[in-house]
Amino acid sequence: MSSQVHGAQKFDQAKRNQTVFSEEAMKTAQTIISRYPEGKQKSALLPILHLAQAEFGGWLSPETMDYVASILNIKPVEVFEVASFYTMYNLKPVGKCVLEVCQTSSCWLNGAEDIVKYIEKKLNIKVGETTKDGMFTLKVAECLGSCGTAPMLQCGASYHENLTYEKVDAILETYKTEGKLRSYTDLDYKNTL
Amino acid sequence: MGRKLLIHNETVPNIHTLEVYRAHGGYASVEKALKTMQPDQITDEVKKSGLRGRGGAGFPTGMKWSFLAKPEGVPRYLVCNADESEPGTFKDRYLMEKIPHALIEGMITSSYALGAKQSYIYIRGEYFYVARILETAIAEAYAAGLLGKNILGTDYSLDLSVQVGGGAYICGEETALLESLEGKRGNPRIKPPFPAVAGLWGCPTVVNNVETIAAVVPIVNMGGEEYAKIGVGKSTGTKLISASGHINKPGVYEIELGITVEEFIYSEEYCGGIRNGKKLKAVVAGGSSVPILPTELILKTAKGEPRLMTYESLSDGGFLTGTMLGSGGFIAMDEDTSIVKNLFTFSRFYHHESCGQCSPCREGTGWIEKILKKFMDGTANESDVDLLWDVQSKIEGKTICPLGEAAAWPVAAAIRHFKHEFIEIAQKKKFVDVSHYDRLNKLVKA
Numbered sequence: 001m002s003s004q005v006h007g008a009q010k011f012d013q014a015k016r017n018q019t020v021f022s023e024e025a026m027k028t029a030q031t032i033i034s035r036y037p038e039g040k041q042k043s044a045l046l047p048i049l050h051l052a053q054a055e056f057g058g059w060l061s062p063e064t065m066d067y068v069a070s071i072l073n074i075k076p077v078e079v080f081e082v083a084s085f086y087t088m089y090n091l092k093p094v095g096k097c098v099l100e101v102c103q104t105s106s107c108w109l110n111g112a113e114d115i116v117k118y119i120e121k122k123l124n125i126k127v128g129e130t131t132k133d134g135m136f137t138l139k140v141a142e143c144l145g146s147c148g149t150a151p152m153l154q155c156g157a158s159y160h161e162n163l164t165y166e167k168v169d170a171i172l173e174t175y176k177t178e179g180k181l182r183s184y185t186d187l188d189y190k191n192t193l
Numbered sequence: 194m195g196r197k198l199l200i201h202n203e204t205v206p207n208i209h210t211l212e213v214y215r216a217h218g219g220y221a222s223v224e225k226a227l228k229t230m231q232p233d234q235i236t237d238e239v240k241k242s243g244l245r246g247r248g249g250a251g252f253p254t255g256m257k258w259s260f261l262a263k264p265e266g267v268p269r270y271l272v273c274n275a276d277e278s279e280p281g282t283f284k285d286r287y288l289m290e291k292i293p294h295a296l297i298e299g300m301i302t303s304s305y306a307l308g309a310k311q312s313y314i315y316i317r318g319e320y321f322y323v324a325r326i327l328e329t330a331i332a333e334a335y336a337a338g339l340l341g342k343n344i345l346g347t348d349y350s351l352d353l354s355v356q357v358g359g360g361a362y363i364c365g366e367e368t369a370l371l372e373s374l375e376g377k378r379g380n381p382r383i384k385p386p387f388p389a390v391a392g393l394w395g396c397p398t399v400v401n402n403v404e405t406i407a408a409v410v411p412i413v414n415m416g417g418e419e420y421a422k423i424g425v426g427k428s429t430g431t432k433l434i435s436a437s438g439h440i441n442k443p444g445v446y447e448i449e450l451g452i453t454v455e456e457f458i459y460s461e462e463y464c465g466g467i468r469n470g471k472k473l474k475a476v477v478a479g480g481s482s483v484p485i486l487p488t489e490l491i492l493k494t495a496k497g498e499p500r501l502m503t504y505e506s507l508s509d510g511g512f513l514t515g516t517m518l519g520s521g522g523f524i525a526m527d528e529d530t531s532i533v534k535n536l537f538t539f540s541r542f543y544h545h546e547s548c549g550q551c552s553p554c555r556e557g558t559g560w561i562e563k564i565l566k567k568f569m570d571g572t573a574n575e576s577d578v579d580l581l582w583d584v585q586s587k588i589e590g591k592t593i594c595p596l597g598e599a600a601a602w603p604v605a606a607a608i609r610h611f612k613h614e615f616i617e618i619a620q621k622k623k624f625v626d627v628s629h630y631d632r633l634n635k636l637v638k639a
Contacts (some may be wrong), residue, residue: 037394045376082377088359104481105481144319147524184357189325
C-alpha cells in the first residue's frame with residue numbers, strides 16, 4: 001500500500017509485522033465476524049475498527065488498518081475509506097483519554113461552551129490538542145444524545161452528564177490517577193442506570 | 194395520568210434483567226405471536242393500530258411491512274434503527290438503557306411477522322455502552338430459549354445481534370444505515386429500489402426505529418384496534434418525547450398522542466414549566482430538523498386552536514405557521530435565548546454531518562455555517578440574511594436523502610419567525626450571547 005492512501009501517516013512494514021491482535025481480541029473479532037452470513041465478513045469492519053483502535057493505542061495507524069484489512073480479506077483502501085468517514089476513528093495519535101464535549105443545541109443552551117473553555121484553561125490546551133503528558137485530548141462533538149442531561153462529555157465508553165466545573169475537576173482527576181487508555185469498547189464504563 | 198405502554202415499568206428495580214422483565218409480563222407478545230398467530234395476522238394488527246414510524250418520518254408501519262418483497266429462497270431482514278442522532282432526541286437511548294428487553298421482545302415478534310431469520314440492531318457508535326446492555330440482554334434471551342433455534346418450542350428460529358456504528362448522523366437514514374451495516378461509508382442510496390425490495394446485501398429488508406419496534410409489543414398484546422383507541426385521529430397510541438432545554442424537568446416522557454403542547458410544557462407530570470421563572474420564547478418540537486416556532490405558534494395554531502402533540506396538529510398551517518412531531522425531540526428555549534446562536538449550533542451540526550455525496554448539501558451546509566459564523570463574529574451585513582435564505586432554498590428537494598431538507602428547514606424557520614434577531618446583530622455589528630450562563634453558574638453554586 002502506498003503512503004498516499006493514508007495522507008500524512010507513513011506506512012512502516014516493520015511495525016505492520018508486529019501488529020497482531022491479542023488472543024482475546026482475536027476471539028472477539030471472530031465472534032463479531034460470525035454474526036454475518038458467509039462472504040459478508042466486510043460487515044464486521046466498523047466494530048472491528050473499534051476493537052483495533054482500543055487494542056493499538058487509541059488510534060488507527062496505516063499498519064493497523066492494513067492488519068484489519070488482512071483479517072477481513074478486503075483491500076486496505078476499503079478500510080481507510082471507512083475509517084476516514086466516521087468521526088469515532090482517530091487517524092492520528094491521541095491522548096489516553098479523549099474528552100469529547102457535546103456542543104449542539106441543548107448542550108449549548110446549558111453551558112457547553114463554558115465547559116470547553118474551563119477544560120481548555122485547566123489543561124492548558126485548545127480544542128483538538130493533546131496535553132504534553134499525552135494524557136488528555138480535548139475535542140468537541142456533535143449531539144451525543146444526552147440532551148436531557150446537558151451539558152455532557154464522553155470519554156471512551158463513559159457518558160459524564162449534568163456537568164459542572166466541580167464534576168469536570170473530579171472526572172479529570174480520576175482519569176489522571178487511573179492513567180489508562182480509555183476506549184469506546186471499555187467494559188468499565190462509568191454510566192449509572 | 195396518561196397511559197403508558199412502553200416505559201410503564203421504568204422505575205421497577207432491575208427491569209433491565211430478563212427475570213424481572215418477565216415477572217412484569219415481559220415476552221407475552223412472543224408467546225402470543227409465535228403460538229397463536231400467523232405472521233400476516235401480526236402485520237394486520239399493526240395496520241389496524243395505525244402505528245406510524247417513530248424515528249421522525251411518521252410513515253405507517255403496517256404499510257411499510259406490507260411492501261416487503263417475499264421472493265422464494267431469498268432471506269429477508271429486519272434491521273432496527275438505533276442510530277438515534279437527531280439533536281434533541283434521546284428517547285431510544287433511554288428505552289434501550291432502562292428496558293433493553295422491550296426492544297428485544299419487539300424484535301422477535303416483528304421478525305416473526307416479517308419472516309426474518311436473522312435480525313440486526315444498528316446502534317450509533319457513541320452508544321457503545323448501551324450496545325453492551327443490549328448484548329447482555331440478548332445473551333439472557335438466548336439462554337432462556339427466546340432467541341436461537343426453535344423459540345419457545347415452536348418451529349420459528351431467529352438470530353439477533355447488535356452492530357455499533359462509527360459516529361455519523363447520516364446513518365440514521367435507512368439506506369445509509371444499510372451501507373454502514375455492510376461495512377461501508379454511510380452514503381445514502383438512490384431510491385428506488387427501496388429496502389423493502391433490495392436492502393441489506395440486496396435482500397428485502399425492513400428498517401424500523403427502536404420505539405416503533407417496541408410499540409409492536411403492546412399492539413400484539415392488546416390488539417391493534419385497542420391500541421388505535423388511544424390518541425387522536427391518525428395519531429394513535431403513545432409517543433416517547435425527549436424533553437430538553439430550559440425546562441424544569443428535562444427527561445423522557447411517554448405521552449398519549451393528543452395532549453396539548455401547553456400541558457406538556459407546563460404541567461408537573463411532564464416538563465414542569467420554564468426554569469428560573471423565565472418565559473418561553475421558542476420550541477423546536479421534533480428534533481433539530483423541524484421548524485422552530487415562537488411561543489404563540491407552538492401553544493396555539495394560526496387559527497387560534499390549542500396545538501396538540503399529534504402529527505396533524507403540530508403540522509397544522511404547514512411550514513408557514515406549523516412544524517412537525519418528527520422524532521419527538523422537544524427543545525424549549527427561554528426568553529434570553531439567541532435564536533441565531535441556536536441555529537448556528539444546528540447548522541454547524543449539519544455541515545459536520547453531511548456525507549458529501551450531493552453538492553447542494555455538501556456545499557450548502559458549509560455556506561450556511563460560514564454565513565452564520567459571520568453573525569456570531571458580528572461581521573454580518575443585513576444582506577447576509579437574504580443570502581442565507583437563498584442558500585437554504587437551493588438545497589431542499591435537490592439531494593438524494595432528506596439531510597438536505599433537515600439542514601435547510603431550521604434556517605428557513607428561524608428567518609421566517611425571528612428575522613429581527615438577525616437584522617439586529619447585523620445592524621449592531623455585535624453579538625452578545627447571554628443565554629446560557631445562568632444555568633451553569635446555578636449548578637456550580639448548588
